[in-house]
Amino acid sequence: MSTHSNKVAIVTGASRGIGAAVAERLAKDGFTILVNYSGDAAPAEALVQKIEAAGGSARAAKADVSDPAAVRRLFDTAEAAFGGVDVLVNNAGIMTLAPIAEVEDAAFDRLIAVNIKGTFNTLREAARRLRNGGRIINFSSSVVGLYQPTYGVYAATKAAVEALTSVLTKELRGRAITVNTVSPGPTATDLFLVGKPQELVDRLAKMAPLERLGTPDDIAAAVAFLAGPDGAWINGQTLRANGGII
Ligand SMILES: NC(=O)c1ccc[n+]([C@@H]2O[C@H](COP(=O)([O-])OP(=O)(O)OC[C@H]3O[C@@H](n4cnc5c(N)ncnc54)[C@H](OP(=O)(O)O)[C@@H]3O)[C@@H](O)[C@H]2O)c1
Numbered sequence: 017m018s019t020h021s022n023k024v025a026i027v028t029g030a031s032r033g034i035g036a037a038v039a040e041r042l043a044k045d046g047f048t049i050l051v052n053y054s055g056d057a058a059p060a061e062a063l064v065q066k067i068e069a070a071g072g073s074a075r076a077a078k079a080d081v082s083d084p085a086a087v088r089r090l091f092d093t094a095e096a097a098f099g100g101v102d103v104l105v106n107n108a109g110i111m112t113l114a115p116i117a118e119v120e121d122a123a124f125d126r127l128i129a130v131n132i133k134g135t136f137n138t139l140r141e142a143a144r145r146l147r148n149g150g151r152i153i154n155f156s157s158s159v160v161g162l163y164q165p166t167y168g169v170y171a172a173t174k175a176a177v178e179a180l181t182s183v184l185t186k187e188l189r190g191r192a193i194t195v196n197t198v199s200p201g202p203t204a205t206d207l208f209l210v211g212k213p214q215e216l217v218d219r220l221a222k223m224a225p226l227e228r229l230g231t232p233d234d235i236a237a238a239v240a241f242l243a244g245p246d247g248a249w250i251n252g253q254t255l256r257a258n259g260g261i262i
Pocket of ligand 1: 030032110158
């Protein structure tokens with residue numbers, strides 16, 4: 017505990033799934049956490065209480081990352097409460113699947129709004145406001161590489177996240193801020209599990225040579241590495257955390 021006790025991390029989409037595991041892990045590593053969510057406040061508030069009961073420091077803040085004004089307020093909240101921001105974990109994301117021939121306009125627009133514009137909104141704010149020496153960790157997916165049917169629009173949004181990572185890495189030259197992407201494979205969260213028959217879940221779980229789904233904690237460990245001292249020399253990279261699926 018307390019290895020990074022003066023450092024502040026915003027984790028987007030941290031009320032459940034991978035984001036919640038990341039928030040908890042970074043809090044254990046000593047970061048002060050702003051737990052972002054966009055819908056129900058209850059799980060985010062429960063996570064804050066859990067972090068504080070374990071001796072950490074956190075607060076919850078509502079913001080839909082696709083809304084630039086809400087993202088500005090999210091950074092305002094972190095600065096007012098904690099004095100500044102050192103780490104941005106751009107975890108918030110959504111996934112809807114359909115063959116390209118059947119994608120509806122509304123689903124396409126929402127994927128772009130949350131996964132690309134949401135990531136862009138927080139990156140723009142971080143580029144302006146992150147303290148020198150900071151870390152940015154974006155979220156892609158191993159579907160960039162696997163490119164399976166029905167994943168077209170989702171994979172396109174995540175490929176865009178990887179492009180933003182590469183460019184921002186260079187634009188932040190001179191500020192000692194690293195920008196990387198974590199790219200999970202199938203991971204046991206609502207996003208992956210909801211709506212899939214058990215037979216499909218089992219088949220996808222067996223695809224990786226390690227023959228299981230990832231856990232949110234597996235992914236949080238990769239983020240903690242990039243956010244912590246051991247990740248200092250990793251910059252502009254995509255780290256696939258996927259049990260070897262690709
Ligand atoms: N699970 C996987 O297999 C997998 C694989 C590869 C990549 N990923 C990526 O990993 C990240 C986390 O996924 P997950 O599996 O943990 O998803 P999840 O279980 O569905 O959780 C998503 C989180 O994001 C939040 N969120 C959704 N839309 C938001 C918005 N517009 N603004 C702010 N927060 C928002 C949700 O909060 P609310 O409920 O409050 O909206 C929730 O806390 C995503 O970027 C996803 O694409 C996941």
